[in-house]
Amino acid sequence: MRFAVVSALAVPALVSAHGFQGHARQAPASSAPAAAATTAAAPAASSAPVAASGSASGASSGVLASALSGSLTFTPASVNPTAVPLSEIIPGTVTTQSTVPLLTTPTAGATPSAFPSAPPLPDISTINPANYPTLDKTPPTDSALVQQWIQDVQNTGIHIPDIEPTVLGGCPANPVAAADANKTRCWWTCGGCTADGDVTTCPDKLTWGLTYDDGPAPYTPSLLQYLEANNLTGTIFTVGSRAISYPNTLRDEYISGHQIAVHTWSHPYMTTLSNDQVIAELGWSKKIIKDVLGVTPNFWRPPYGDVDNRVRAIATAMGLQTSMWTRISPTATFDTGDYDVAGGLVSPYQVLNNWDSIMGNASTIDTGFIVLEHDLFAQSVDLATGYILPQALARNPPLKIMPIVECLNKPMSDAYIETNDNTTNPPIASGGATAATFSSGAQQTGSSATKSNGAVAASYFSPDMLTSAMGLLAGLGAIVL
Numbered sequence: 001m002r003f004a005v006v007s008a009l010a011v012p013a014l015v016s017a018h019g020f021q022g023h024a025r026q027a028p029a030s031s032a033p034a035a036a037a038t039t040a041a042a043p044a045a046s047s048a049p050v051a052a053s054g055s056a057s058g059a060s061s062g063v064l065a066s067a068l069s070g071s072l073t074f075t076p077a078s079v080n081p082t083a084v085p086l087s088e089i090i091p092g093t094v095t096t097q098s099t100v101p102l103l104t105t106p107t108a109g110a111t112p113s114a115f116p117s118a119p120p121l122p123d124i125s126t127i128n129p130a131n132y133p134t135l136d137k138t139p140p141t142d143s144a145l146v147q148q149w150i151q152d153v154q155n156t157g158i159h160i161p162d163i164e165p166t167v168l169g170g171c172p173a174n175p176v177a178a179a180d181a182n183k184t185r186c187w188w189t190c191g192g193c194t195a196d197g198d199v200t201t202c203p204d205k206l207t208w209g210l211t212y213d214d215g216p217a218p219y220t221p222s223l224l225q226y227l228e229a230n231n232l233t234g235t236i237f238t239v240g241s242r243a244i245s246y247p248n249t250l251r252d253e254y255i256s257g258h259q260i261a262v263h264t265w266s267h268p269y270m271t272t273l274s275n276d277q278v279i280a281e282l283g284w285s286k287k288i289i290k291d292v293l294g295v296t297p298n299f300w301r302p303p304y305g306d307v308d309n310r311v312r313a314i315a316t317a318m319g320l321q322t323s324m325w326t327r328i329s330p331t332a333t334f335d336t337g338d339y340d341v342a343g344g345l346v347s348p349y350q351v352l353n354n355w356d357s358i359m360g361n362a363s364t365i366d367t368g369f370i371v372l373e374h375d376l377f378a379q380s381v382d383l384a385t386g387y388i389l390p391q392a393l394a395r396n397p398p399l400k401i402m403p404i405v406e407c408l409n410k411p412m413s414d415a416y417i418e419t420n421d422n423t424t425n426p427p428i429a430s431g432g433a434t435a436a437t438f439s440s441g442a443q444q445t446g447s448s449a450t451k452s453n454g455a456v457a458a459s460y461f462s463p464d465m466l467t468s469a470m471g472l473l474a475g476l477g478a479i480v481l
C-alpha cells in the first residue's frame with residue numbers, strides 16, 4: 001500500500017468550491033453527538049458525547065480539526081469485513097493508494113457484457129492528448145470542432161432561452177437571477193427548480209439509481225471490484241479530463257456493464273459559461289468518451305447540479321438528458337457529502353449519518369431515488385465499499401440497485417446514441433417523449449420549492465482551486481499507477 005498525501009491546505013478550498021451550491025443538504029454535524037474516533041472495523045454507535053463543531057459552511061482550520069472526530073448515530077446492519085476502519089478514513093487529505101488491478105484489460109474489438117450488440121471498442125493507441133483541450137480548463141470555442149458543434153446546435157432549431165450567464169457565487173451574488181430562479185430560469189442550484197425531462201428520481205419505490213461522479217480516478221478500480229463482486233452496476237458520470245487521463249479505467253467501467261454518462265470536460269459551474277462554452281464543455285466530453293469507448297452517452301449530470309433552462313436547452317440540443325439527484329426538501333437532498341471528506345469539511349461519520357437519513361427518507365417517498373456519490377478520492381470509495389453499499393445490500397425490504405437508464409425501465413443500449421434504437425428512448429433533441437419543456441419555466445413540486453442557503457455560499461472559493469486540485473490528482477495518478 002502506498003500513500004501519496006498532498007498538503008491539506010489546498011484541498012479544503014477545492015472542496016468548498018465543490019460544496020458551494022450543490023451541497024445545501026442535511027444539517028452538518030453540529031447537532032449530532034460526537035465521540036472519539038471509532039477504531040473497530042465494525043463501528044457501533046458510540047455513547048460518549050464530546051463537543052462537536054463540524055460545519056460544512058466554513059473552511060477554517062478549526063473545521064478541519066473538528067471534522068476528524070465524530071460518531072455514528074445509528075448501528076450499521078452490515079459492514080464489509082475488509083472495510084478500511086472509519087478512524088483510518090482521514091479527512092483533509094488527498095489520498096491515492098496504489099490501486100487494485102482493473103477487472104478487465106479491455107482490448108480493441110471487445111464489447112460490453114450488458115449489450116453485446118454495441119460497436120467494438122476502438123483502438124486507443126493512437127489517441128494523442130495533444131489533440132484534445134487542456135485538462136481541467138473550459139475548452140476554447142474557436143476551434144473547428146467546437147464551431148461545428150455550435151452549428152449543429154443551431155441546426156436542431158431548439159430555442160436556447162436568452163438568459164444571462166450567472167456570476168460565480170450562487171444566489172447571493174446573482175440577485176436578478178435569484179429572483180427568477182423558480183420561474184423562466186429554473187435554476188436548480190438556487191432553489192431546487194427542476195424541469196420536465198430532468199431525471200431526479202427512479203420511478204419505482206425502493207429502487208436506487210446508483211451513481212458515481214468525477215472519475216475515473218486512481219482509486220476507481222477498488223470501487224469497480226466491489227461492485228463486480230456484488231453484481232452491482234451503476235451510472236458513472238465521467239469528467240472528460242479524467243477520461244483522457246485514465247482511458248483504460250473508463251473502458252473497464254463500460255465493459256463491466258456500467259452506464260457511462262457525461263459530467264463535462266473540466267467540471268465548471270455551467271450556468272456561468274457562455275452558450276458556446278457550454279457547447280465546448282459538453283462536446284469535448286462526449287467526444288473523448290466516444291473516442292475511448294466507441295459510443296456517445298445521452299445522459300449528463302451538471303457539476304454541482306448547476307443547471308438552468310439555458311444550459312438544459314443546450315444539453316438537449318446536444319442529445320443529453322439532464323440527470324440530477326433526489327431532493328425532497330431543502331434539508332433532505334440525497335447527497336452523502338462524501339466528496340467533502342477529502343477536504344476535511346465532513347467527517348466519515350457524518351457521511352454515514354447522512355446516508356442513514358437518506359435511507360430513512362427513501363423509505364417515506366413513493367418513488368425510488370438517486371444519491372450523489374463520488375469516486376474521485378479514496379475516502380469516498382472507502383466509505384462506499386466499506387459501509388454504504390454493504391449497508392444498502394443488507395436492507396430489508398431489499399433495495400433494487402441499478403444504473404439510471406435501467407431504473408427508468410429502459411435497456412442499457414438506450415444510454416448511447418449509437419446503440420439507442422429510439423423506441424423506448426426517443427432522441428431528446430427531436431422532441432421525444434422525454435424531452436424537456438422550457439416554455440413557461442418548469443414548476444417545482446410541493447415541498448421541494450426552496451431558497452438556497454446563503455451560509456453555504458459563504459464557503460465559496462474559485463473553481464480554479466478545483467481544477468488545479470483535480471489536475472494535481474491527475475498528476476499523482478500518473479505517479480502511483
Ligand SMILES: *[C@@H]1O[C@H](CO)[C@@H](O)[C@H](O)[C@H]1NC(C)=O
Nearest residue numbers: 226227228229230231232393
Ligand atoms: C452474482 O451473480 C452470479 C450469477 O448470477 C451468482 O452466481 C452470484 O452468486 C452472484 N453474487 C452475488 C454476491 O450476489
Ligand SMILES: *[C@@H]1O[C@H](CO)[C@@H](O)[C@H](O)[C@H]1NC(C)=O
Nearest residue numbers: 026027331332357358360361
Ligand atoms: C430525512 O432527512 C433529514 C435530513 O437529513 C433527516 O433529518 C430526517 O431524519 C430524515 N428522515 C427520516 C425519516 O429518516
Ligand SMILES: *[C@@H]1O[C@H](CO)[C@@H](O)[C@H](O)[C@H]1NC(C)=O
Nearest residue numbers: 417419420421422426427430
Ligand atoms: C435514432 O435517432 C438518431 C437521432 O435522430 C439517429 O441519428 C439514429 O439514426 C436513430 N437510430 C435509429 C436506429 O433509428
Ligand SMILES: *[C@@H]1O[C@H](CO)[C@@H](O)[C@H](O)[C@H]1NC(C)=O
Nearest residue numbers: 178181182190191449450451
Ligand atoms: C422558490 O419558490 C419557493 C416557493 O415556491 C420560495 O419559497 C423560494 O424562496 C423560491 N426561491 C427563490 C430562490 O426564489
Ligand SMILES: [Zn+2]
Nearest residue numbers: 213214303304
Ligand atoms: Zn462532480
